[in-house]
Amino acid sequence: MSERARAPRWRRVLWWVLGSIGALVLVAAIGIVVWSQVGVMAAEPEPLAAVRADDRIVITDDSGAIVLAPASGASDVGLVYIPGAKVDAWAYAARLSGVVAEDGVTVVITKPWLNLAFFDLRPLDAFTSLAPNVDTWIVGGHSLGGVRACLMATDADALALFASYCSNDLSGSGLPAISISGSEDGLSTPQKIEENRHLLPADAEFVEIDGASHASFGDYGPQAGDGTPTISDEEMTAQLTELIGAFAASLGD
The missing domain is CATH 1.20.5 (Single alpha-helices involved in coiled-coils or other helix-helix interfaces)
Known part of the structure; x- marks a missing residue:
């Protein structure tokens, strides 16, 4: 042929x-x-209703994020918070409401593309621009959202991890950082947090909340593979408020 x-x-x-x-x-x-x-884990209705009814908080529901701002208008520090995999952004509103209402921190909870932080390639300023009056920004997130936050951290002023740890090395970044975890977490276990602590700066603050599970960091119900929490929702919110509020305040020192 x-x-x-x-x-x-x-x-x-x-x-x-x-x-x-x-x-x-x-x-x-x-x-x-x-x-x-x-299987997206939805926000529990009662905690969310309480946030919506709180006149100390102004809520803006943007297409890309939820903004929780103090009604007083005074906000020097902001937190861009990235949800965990397949968890509704609204599920974190109640847990973070205390730092808004009591500490005057503006919180921007992102709405990741496809409900997965790794598919969301928007830069940090896509979210900080929603609160242009804030000068100092913490980037943080829960679980997979925290991993994504680590990748964005060099564009922020500080990093806050919630039941999460970094996959990239920030040990030499000089960033102020706090890692908040739970003793009963069955997913981001205490062992995993410890194994990856070297990826954060040596002076990073590590706090383990006694009785907290992976799902204790939000209001979306139990999660497969997680441990059993022994801390109440009210106490969990109070401890997060205290820890984040103090961390935010330290950035101005």
Whole structure:
């Protein structure tokens, strides 16, 4: 068979291969989108209702994030908070409400693309721009959101991890950092927190909340693979408020 006769066959094979690869990529993309929308852990209604009713907090529901600002208008420090994987952003509003109402910290809770922080490639200023009057910014997050926060940390003034740890090395960054974890966490276990502490600056503050589980950092119900919390929601919120408030205040010292 001549070269001329064979050429169309190779072109057909090439197009078949390219078409097959394209179809697989499309199926995989659709699968990821569908998976990301299934099993999203919703915010519990009662804690969220209490935040909405708190006249000390002004809530702005932006397409990319939820902004919780002190009604007093005075806010020198802000916290960009990235949710854990497949957890509704609203599920963190009650836990973070104390630092807004009592400490005057503006909190921006992001709404990650596909409910997964790793797919959200927006830079930090996409969220800090929602509160332009704030000068000092902490970036932080829960679980996978904390891992993403570590990747954005060099664009912030400080880092706060909630039941999370870094995958990148920030030990030489000089950033003020705090890691808040739970003694009963079955996912970001105390052992995992300890194994990865070397990735944070040597003077980073590590606090383990006694009785807290992984899901204690939000209001979205129990989570598969987690430990059993022995701390009440009220006490958990109080401890987070105290810890974050003090950390935020230290940035101005």
